[in-house]
Structures are given as C-alpha cells and as structure tokens.
Amino acid sequence: MVRIHKCSSPQPGEWVKGKVIGSGSHGNVHLAMNKSTGELFIVKYSQSKNSIRSLENEANFLESLNSPYVVRYLGRNSSKGSSNDGKTLSIFMEYMPGGSLSDVAEKFGGALDQEVIRLYTREILCGLKYIHEQGIVHCDVKCKNVLLGSSGNIKLADFGCAKRIKDVDINGDFSDSCQDIGGTPLWMAPEVLRKEELDFASDIWSLGCTVIEMATGKAPWCGQVSDPMAAVLKIACSDEKPKFPTHFSKEGLDFLAKCLERNPERRWTAEELLDHPFISGKSQRKSASSPASVFDFGILEEGYDSDESESPSEDDYRGKNPFSTRHCEEWKRIEKRQHSMESDFGSSENWITVRSG
Numbered sequence: 001m002v003r004i005h006k007c008s009s010p011q012p013g014e015w016v017k018g019k020v021i022g023s024g025s026h027g028n029v030h031l032a033m034n035k036s037t038g039e040l041f042i043v044k045y046s047q048s049k050n051s052i053r054s055l056e057n058e059a060n061f062l063e064s065l066n067s068p069y070v071v072r073y074l075g076r077n078s079s080k081g082s083s084n085d086g087k088t089l090s091i092f093m094e095y096m097p098g099g100s101l102s103d104v105a106e107k108f109g110g111a112l113d114q115e116v117i118r119l120y121t122r123e124i125l126c127g128l129k130y131i132h133e134q135g136i137v138h139c140d141v142k143c144k145n146v147l148l149g150s151s152g153n154i155k156l157a158d159f160g161c162a163k164r165i166k167d168v169d170i171n172g173d174f175s176d177s178c179q180d181i182g183g184t185p186l187w188m189a190p191e192v193l194r195k196e197e198l199d200f201a202s203d204i205w206s207l208g209c210t211v212i213e214m215a216t217g218k219a220p221w222c223g224q225v226s227d228p229m230a231a232v233l234k235i236a237c238s239d240e241k242p243k244f245p246t247h248f249s250k251e252g253l254d255f256l257a258k259c260l261e262r263n264p265e266r267r268w269t270a271e272e273l274l275d276h277p278f279i280s281g282k283s284q285r286k287s288a289s290s291p292a293s294v295f296d297f298g299i300l301e302e303g304y305d306s307d308e309s310e311s312p313s314e315d316d317y318r319g320k321n322p323f324s325t326r327h328c329e330e331w332k333r334i335e336k337r338q339h340s341m342e343s344d345f346g347s348s349e350n351w352i353t354v355r356s357g
Contacts, residue, residue: 111217139163140158204270205267
C-alpha cells in the first residue's frame with residue numbers, strides 16, 4: 001500500500017523565489033528558500049494551459065509517492081494569471097543539488113565511467129520498480145529526468161508524461177488512448193511509437209536508452225540515421241536497436257540487450273534487472289527475441305528541439321500516420337538506399353518531450 005507523504009505547501013510570504021535554474025515545455029524552474037528554516041527547494045511555475053495540465057499531472061502523481069528513489073513533492077499553489085481567464089500553477093519539490101544526469105555527464109567529459117553507470121542504473125531501477133508497483137509508467141525516462149543528490153543518490157523526476165496503467169485504456173482501445181501518450185521520441189519504445197501498447201516494459205526500453213546516453217554522452221540512435229523522421233521510423237518499423245557502447249563489459253552489453261529487447265513481453269522487468277550480473281553480480285538467465293506488430297501513430301514531421309524549447313501543440317503530432325504496415329515496408333526499402341547517410345543527433349537537448357494535452 002502506498003504511504004502518502006504529506007507536507008504543508010509553502011505559503012505566500014513564507015518563502016522567496018530565487019534565480020531560474022532551468023526551463024522547458026512546462027515553464028520555468030526556480031530555486032527557492034523557506035525564510036523560516038533556510039531550506040532550499042524547487043519551484044516549477046507555469047501559466048500556459050497545456051503546461052499547467054502537465055504540471056497538475058506531475059503533482060498528482062508525486063503527492064501519492066513516497067520513495068527515496070523519487071523526487072519528494074512538497075506541495076502546490078495556484079492563482080489567477082495575468083489574463084482574466086488564466087491561472088498560474090506552482091509546484092514545490094525538493095532541491096537536488098547535483099542536477100540532472102545530463103548535467104553531470106557534461107561536467108565530467110560528456111560520458112560517465114561504467115562503474116558509476118552501474119551505481120546510477122541500480123538506483124534508477126529501484127525507482128522504476130517502486131513506481132511500477134504503484135501501477136505507474138513514467139513514460140519519459142532519460143538522463144535529463146534523473147536527478148543527483150549531493151551524496152550521489154539518484155531520484156526519478158518529471159512525471160509530467162506519466163500514466164497509471166489502469167487509466168491508459170478505460171474503454172479497451174489503446175489506439176484511442178495513445179493519443180494522450182507523451183515522451184521523447186528517441187527514448188520511446190517501439191511498441192509505443194507503433195501505438196501498440198504502453199506498459200511498464202516501455203520504461204525499461206527507455207532505461208536502456210538512458211544507459212547508452214550515460215555511456216556515450218549522446219542520444220540513443222545517434223549517427224544511425226540521416227534525419228529525425230528517419231530515426232523515429234527506424235525505431236518503430238525496423239528490427240534494429242540503438243548502437244551499444246563498444247567499450248562496455250560483456251555483462252553491461254547483456255544488460256542492454258535485456259532492456260532493448262524489441263518484443264516487450266520478453267523485456268526484463270525492473271525487479272529482474274536488479275538481479276542481473278551487471279547490477280548484482282549474480283548468475284544470468286537466458287532470453288530470446290521475436291518480432292512485434294505494427295500499428296498507426298502520428299508524430300511530428302519536423303525536427304525536434306530540446307526540453308528547453310516550447311512544447312508543440314497536440315495538433316503537431318496527432319495526425320495521419322506513418323507507421324502502418326504498408327508505410328513501414330515502404331520505409332524499409334527507402335532506408336536501405338539511405339543507409340550511408342549518417343549524422344550526429346547530439347545529446348538529448350535536441351529532442352523535445354512530447355507531452356499529452
């Protein structure tokens with residue numbers, strides 16, 4: 001049973017807002033201080049209708065969670081915005097001084113050592129195991145959404161795209177419910193892009209992509225395709241996986257193989273991965289692979305910006321879609337002719353989080 005962490009929300013006059021330490025599709029992120037205790041915390045603020053919806057979603061999930069592996073929620077405050085019919089929303093969370101893993105990697109040469117990756121991955125898995133036990137899929141696991149404390153502790157953050165499994169498909173039609181699925185395309189699982197299903201296994205695929213990101217300092221699929229549209233088509237329609245870091249140990253490569261199994265039913269769970277030798281040193285188990293089916297899904301037809309950019313509207317990505325079986329087969333033929341056209345997509349800063357509306 002979930003034990004809800006209750007904490008009184010900082011009230012006006014009791015705290016002071018500091019400088020902006022980040023910004024993204026949800027709005028600005030400020031450092032703040034409790035004037036009575038001197039404690040530092042974070043304030044996420046927005047007055048955009050779509051961004052407020054995302055912040056409310058995040059607050060609703062965080063207030064029901066209580067884990068050392070999930071960023072701690074402190075409360076929220078809403079008020080009327082500058083416009084007559086508008087409003088603003090602020091949510092308060094604990095301050096993680098180490099910043100995101102994306103920030104950490106950048107400060108230490110762009111990529112992290114395998115031993116550090118092993119430690120961080122274990123704690124990410126503990127966080128995923130916990131939220132999955134609560135029936136929640138994070139939907140946007142990547143270095144930018146994993147925070148580091150001063151003691152080296154890791155916590156999952158940014159639940160703006162999160163979904164509770166029982167709410168994903170109330171009417172038994174994932175095809176319709178997937179309209180509201182968000183995430184960052186290069187980290188999203190093939191079955192989600194194919195509009196096939198959303199389950200805990202989707203987070204495990206994203207975890208594998210995040211491990212590649214930590215090990216290389218670059219986004220998954222970097223240099224494997226010529227443009228953003230081709231990248232998403234490759235993830236959804238091909239039988240390929242993102243390139244594994246060549247310097248990884250045999251155990252590390254096997255761990256990635258278990259995360260990046262294209263058939264979600266054969267992907268290892270967070271609990272199983274905590275027993276993988278890359279994490280625990282225990283004996284391995286065998287796993288196989290098999291193809292998955294293809295469904296329609298709408299995506300952005302333009303290049304992606306980072307979380308630092310304004311989020312696209314729902315109409316930008318809910319269109320006719322490219323991932324039918326016919327389109328996938330056609331793409332495979334075209335992709336063969338474009339195989340030599342490779343470019344570096346850089347870091348996760350070049351890809352937005354597509355949030356549900």
